[in-house]
Amino acid sequence: MPLVRRSGLSVTVRRTRIKALQKFFTPKTVAIIGASATPGNVGNILFRNFISGKFKGRAYPVNPKYKEILGRKCYKSVKELPEKIDLAVIAIPAPAVPKVVRECAEVGIKNIVILSGGFKETGPEGAKLEEEVVRIARENNIKIIGPNCVGIYDSRSGVDTLFLPTTRLRRAKPGGLAFLSQSGAFLASIMDLAAAIDIGFSKAVSYGNKCDVDEADLIEYLLYDEDTQVIAAYIEGLDPGEGKKFMEVISRVVAHKPVIIVKGGKSRMGGKAAASHTGSLAGSYRIFKAALKQAGAIEVKGFQEMFDVVKALANQPLMRGNRLFILTNGGGLGVMMADAADENGFEVPELSEDLQRKLRERFPPYFITHNPVDVTANGTAEHYGYALDVVLPSGEVDGVVVGILFQTPALGIEVVDNLIMAKRFGKPIVVVSIGGELSRQISKMLEVEGIPVYESPERAIRALATLRDYARIKEKFGGGSS
Numbered sequence: 263m264p265l266v267r268r269s270g271l272s273v274t275v276r277r278t279r280i281k282a283l284q285k286f287f288t289p290k291t292v293a294i295i296g297a298s299a300t301p302g303n304v305g306n307i308l309f310r311n312f313i314s315g316k317f318k319g320r321a322y323p324v325n326p327k328y329k330e331i332l333g334r335k336c337y338k339s340v341k342e343l344p345e346k347i348d349l350a351v352i353a354i355p356a357p358a359v360p361k362v363v364r365e366c367a368e369v370g371i372k373n374i375v376i377l378s379g380g381f382k383e384t385g386p387e388g389a390k391l392e393e394e395v396v397r398i399a400r401e402n403n404i405k406i407i408g409p410n411c412v413g414i415y416d417s418r419s420g421v422d423t424l425f426l427p428t429t430r431l432r433r434a435k436p437g438g439l440a441f442l443s444q445s446g447a448f449l450a451s452i453m454d455l456a457a458a459i460d461i462g463f464s465k466a467v468s469y470g471n472k473c474d475v476d477e478a479d480l481i482e483y484l485l486y487d488e489d490t491q492v493i494a495a496y497i498e499g500l501d502p503g504e505g506k507k508f509m510e511v512i513s514r515v516v517a518h519k520p521v522i523i524v525k526g527g528k529s530r531m532g533g534k535a536a537a538s539h540t541g542s543l544a545g546s547y548r549i550f551k552a553a554l555k556q557a558g559a560i561e562v563k564g565f566q567e568m569f570d571v572v573k574a575l576a577n578q579p580l581m582r583g584n585r586l587f588i589l590t591n592g593g594g595l596g597v598m599m600a601d602a603a604d605e606n607g608f609e610v611p612e613l614s615e616d617l618q619r620k621l622r623e624r625f626p627p628y629f630i631t632h633n634p635v636d637v638t639a640n641g642t643a644e645h646y647g648y649a650l651d652v653v654l655p656s657g658e659v660d661g662v663v664v665g666i667l668f669q670t671p672a673l674g675i676e677v678v679d680n681l682i683m684a685k686r687f688g689k690p691i692v693v694v695s696i697g698g699e700l701s702r703q704i705s706k707m708l709e710v711e712g713i714p715v716y717e718s719p720e721r722a723i724r725a726l727a728t729l730r731d732y733a734r735i736k737e738k739f740g741g742g743s744s
Contacts, residue, residue, distance in 0.1 A: 282405050283475065283483045285373045287416045287465060289348035290319040293340055293371070295362055296353035297323030299331045304353050304377070304425040306331075316420030322347070340365050349373045351413065351423050356380030359409070360394045367402035374399070375423050376408035381471055383410055396473050404474075411470030412446035415453065417463050418489060426450055437462015438491030438576045440484045442477055444469060444498045445526070452496075452565055460709070461569060464489035476504060478511040485515045492575045494522040494568055500550075509557040516558035517739040520575050520732045523554055523561045524568055558735045560728055567724065570716060574725040577712035578690040580733035581726065583660030585611050587653050588634035590665030590694075591641040591673060595719065596634035599663055599694065602723035608730075610634065613658060620652050633659075639670040646673075647680030654687040661690040661729065663722050668701045678704060682711050690729045694722045 292312055298305030305323075309331055312321035321334075322343050328336040337343055340350065340362070350371045352362055356378050366374055382389040392409065399406050407413060413423030417436040424431060434456040443449040446468040453466055464487065467480055477495055484490045493515065500508055512521050528547040554561050562568045586608040590596040603610050610633050613621075618631040625645065630636035635653070637645045646664070653659060662684075666677060684691060693708060693715040695701045705715035716722035 279479070280483055280486055282372070283479065285348040286375070286405070286407060286414055286475075287421055288419045289373070289421065291345055291347045291349070292317070292319060292321045292421075293324050293343060293347045293350045294321060294353070295324040295340065295350055297325050297328075297331050297336065299328050299336075302427075307425045307427055308351060308353055308377075308423060309334075311422040311424070312420075315422050316418075317422070318420060319348075320345075340369050340371065343369070347371050349375065349421070351375045351377065353377045353425065356388065356391055356409070360391065360398060363395050363398050363404070363406075367398060367404060372404055374404060374406045375411070375413040376406060376473075377411060377413055377423065377425060378408075379410040379470075381409045381473070383471060392471065392473050399474055406474040407467065408470045409473060410446075412449060412468040414468075415463065415466040417465070424450065424453075432457035434461065434463035434466070436489075437464060438489070439463050439572050440465045440467075440487065440490040440493050442467050442469065442480050442493070442495040444472070444477075445496060446470065448496050448526075448565075455565070456569070459569065460706075461572065464491075476508075478504070478508040481515055481521060482511045485518060490519065492520050492522065492572050494524070494572060496524045496526060496565075498526040505553065509553050512554075512557040512559050513739060516732075516735050518736075520728075520735075521559045522568055522571060522575075523559045524564060525550065525554075525561060558739050560731065560735075567721070570714075570721050570725045571728040573709070573714040574690070574692060574729050575732065577714060578692070578729055579688055580736070581661040581690045581730040582733055584609050584730060585658065585660045586726070587659035587662040588665070589637070589646065589649050589653075589662060590634060590667075591637050591639060591646075591670055592665055592667045593630075593636050593638070595665040595667065595694065595696075596630075596636050599665055599719040599723065600634055602719045603663075605720075606723050606727040608723070608727070611658060613653065614656075617653060617656055617658065621649060624648050639667075640672050641670070642672050643674045643676035643680055646677050647683065650680065650684040650687075654684060654689055659689070661692075661726055663692050663694060663719075663726060665694045665719070666704075668695065668697055668704060675704060675707075678707050678711075681708060681713055685711075685713070690726060692716065692722045692726050694719050 294309045296305040297309040300306055309323050323331040323336040326338040330336055350366050380388055381392040415422050415424055431450050431454050434453050449468040484493050586603050588599050600610055613633050621631040635649055691713055695705050695715050708715050
């Protein structure tokens with residue numbers, strides 16, 4: 263995506279900001295400060311990630327206790343390393359961190375991830391340590407992610423500072439979702455789930471106390487990241503002075519990429535927990551919610567809904583209107599989809615007499631030809647394909663939710679091909695399929711082809727509503743409707 267001038271920031275300034283974060287994700291050389299020879303230790307897992315994973319650069323262990331770690335020479339400090347380092351990853355006790363950051367500054371390291379906890383989230387003494395780290399970093403033009411985080415995962419470059427072993431935390435495959443989280447545990451859980459349900463990540467970042475690089479910086483960086491299609495973030499709170507910058511960045515980004523927000527700390531008790539977790543101020547949820555909407559972000563209730571909308575946004579065209587076509591082989595399922603459509607503000611228009619006549623030409627007389635269209639338990643894959651071929655190009659609807667109950671013996675697996683063929687009409691298609699093993703197998707076949715499948719009408723319609731709402735957001739913020 264080309265760099266453009268927005269909000270008074272020149273191309274040069276924006277390029278400089280982006281370049282400052284680039285080496286977090288694509289370093290050629292990495293120093294693991296606190297690397298360990300003890301299996302299962304955080305420092306051991308970290309170093310192993312870089313030398314045994316996808317990372318193609320050079321990784322150096324740094325720890326004065328060892329001469330060798332995992333068959334590689336270990337260095338006493340960053341001052342002894344044989345070449346310039348693009349990224350330092352620090353995993354040592356908090357009191358030792360300022361000294362190490364100062365040493366990084368002395369050898370010209372400009373990007374640091376601090377995984378260590380024990381900073382402002384622990385109270386006044388930890389806050390003083392964090393302030394010292396920030397002072398050293400700013401005096402030396404160093405960018406820091408953390409502290410109190412699990413850091414970065416980049417599915418393509420192989421940067422992986424997640425200190426949880428792959429036997430416990432499966433890494434997500436490459437994909438179009440970038441996920442940001444103040445909480446490292448939440449990020450780990452989300453990634454493990456994403457791997458299980460076959461959703462791909464471009465990047466994932468846990469930024470913890472965000473003493474320097476914050477969510478606004480990362481979201482702005484991801485705007486220009488070619489691997490990222492959808493940006494999602496779990497946010498506990500914004501500190502004083504951060505709100506305006508955060509909302510301004512989102513309003514620039516949403517013209518080009520959707521920004522999905524999961525908010526933690528909504529309640530009084532949740533806000534109290536957030537303060538002790540990452541030292542963030544949760545603030546008034548009502549104000550935050552209103553500001554998100556004004557900025558063009560899409561707020562979701564939790565991680566399941568986040569994945570639901572991400573599946574749709576990453577794979578389907580946007581919905582350019584509000585008219586929904588419902589096609590099903592179960593009358594009750596059609597009613598539930600119509601209810602969910604109404605709750606999400608959709609219009610379910612009556613099909614014109616001309617369209618209904620065309621449907622009746624190929625349908626048995628007991629099929630329902632008004633919207634929702636019900637092909638009943640006798641509906642075949644051919645009936646589904648014909649209905650989609652007649653209605654979708656008609657200009658009377660803007661998207662379709664297809665209910666498929668595979669328990670009916672008339673419906674064959676060929677319906678997958680019919681749905682794939684219907685993509686040619688350029689309108690969003692989501693599927694509701696409820697059932698056991700057969701349903702799951704066929705659902706996976708559809709999702710491999712980019713057609714998202716949901717196990718309830720409510721989840722499918724909510725995802726479709728996001729395609730409609732984001733089309734409106736893009737148009738409002740100058741990105742067009744497609």
